[in-house]
Amino acid sequence: MSAVTTSxxxxxxxxxxxxxxxxxxxxxxxxxxxxxxLILANAARMDGIxxxxxxxxxxxDIVTDKKVDDLHLSLLGNTSMPIPAMIAGLPGMEHLATxxxxxxxxxxDIPPVREFLEILQDSGAEMYACKLxxxxxxxxxxxxxxxxxGVLSAGEFLEKCAGAQMLFI
Amino acid sequence: METNYAGxxxxxxxxxxxxxxxxxxxxxxxxxxxxxxxxxxxxxxxAVNTAREEFVGAGASPGLRRLAKKSGMPIKAFxxxxxxxxxxxIARIAGIPKxxxxx
Numbered sequence: 001m002s003a004v005t006t007s008x009x010x011x012x013x014x015x016x017x018x019x020x021x022x023x024x025x026x027x028x029x030x031x032x033x034x035x036x037x038l039i040l041a042n043a044a045r046m047d048g049i050x051x052x053x054x055x056x057x058x059x060x061d062i063v064t065d066k067k068v069d070d071l072h073l074s075l076l077g078n079t080s081m082p083i084p085a086m087i088a089g090l091p092g093m094e095h096l097a098t099x100x101x102x103x104x105x106x107x108x109d110i111p112p113v114r115e116f117l118e119i120l121q122d123s124g125a126e127m128y129a130c131k132l133x134x135x136x137x138x139x140x141x142x143x144x145x146x147x148x149x150g151v152l153s154a155g156e157f158l159e160k161c162a163g164a165q166m167l168f169i
Numbered sequence: 170m171e172t173n174y175a176g177x178x179x180x181x182x183x184x185x186x187x188x189x190x191x192x193x194x195x196x197x198x199x200x201x202x203x204x205x206x207x208x209x210x211x212x213x214x215x216a217v218n219t220a221r222e223e224f225v226g227a228g229a230s231p232g233l234r235r236l237a238k239k240s241g242m243p244i245k246a247f248x249x250x251x252x253x254x255x256x257x258x259i260a261r262i263a264g265i266p267k268x269x270x271x272x
Binding site for chain 2: 007008039042045046047048110111122123
């Protein structure tokens with residue numbers, strides 16, 4: 001006969017410590033490389049884990065208002081793409097492949113990037129843009145999506161990552 | 170393992186989710202909410218009942234986005250009502266399995 005307890009106590013005896021905070025650096029701006037960081041940050045928030053994302057270099061495209069709706073799939077130089085380079089380089093191929101990927105994502109109910117950023121902000125994830133990358137690409141804060149909490153240097157972002165697990169994408 | 174909620178003995182898995190969703194009653198849900206430190210309001214119950222409906226209808230516990238769409242409540246509201254892991258907390262209170270969705 002199994003023991004009946006008066007209140008449920010989770011067994012933590014052998015479980016490793018759960019993550020407390022996840023800090024993600026997003027450095028790529030293609031559609032296929034934008035999602036992993038966003039999905040991981042969202043999954044963290046859904047599990048009560050704090051999340052912060054630092055958008056740098058091409059990752060800035062994900063949070064630039066004029067570019068966020070137009071991220072493309074990278075076909076060329078992408079070893080995971082089954083399309084041979086000669087065909088992948090033809091005019092319109094990238095656009096077509098991006099359209100097809102977006103359609104598949106819709107079927108799975110994966111939100112478009114812009115909406116995903118809103119969801120992330122609502123979930124309490126903090127999103128920052130890289131100061132240096134913004135200077136390099138001559139982007140101003142007004143060009144960014146409203147979900148960006150601030151513009152930080154790498155050092156300032158690392159301060160926010162104290163005690164956190166870091167991820168580079 | 171077995172545990173006691175609202176005077177009834179029910180089986181739970183190691184994460185605290187009801188092993189048999191059909192054994193759930195609102196009283197059990199209320200007791201689990203107390204254990205999670207969630208003070209249930211009508212809005213909380215809307216979320217929990219929506220999750221249960223979705224599980225019974227679709228056969229799988231809904232992810233947060235599905236819950237938001239179905240209930241009409243914004244995602245932010247879910248994080249306000251059930252801080253830190255809303256979809257999981259709602260599933261536990263609703264006596265349904267842990268949601269597997271990433272979204």
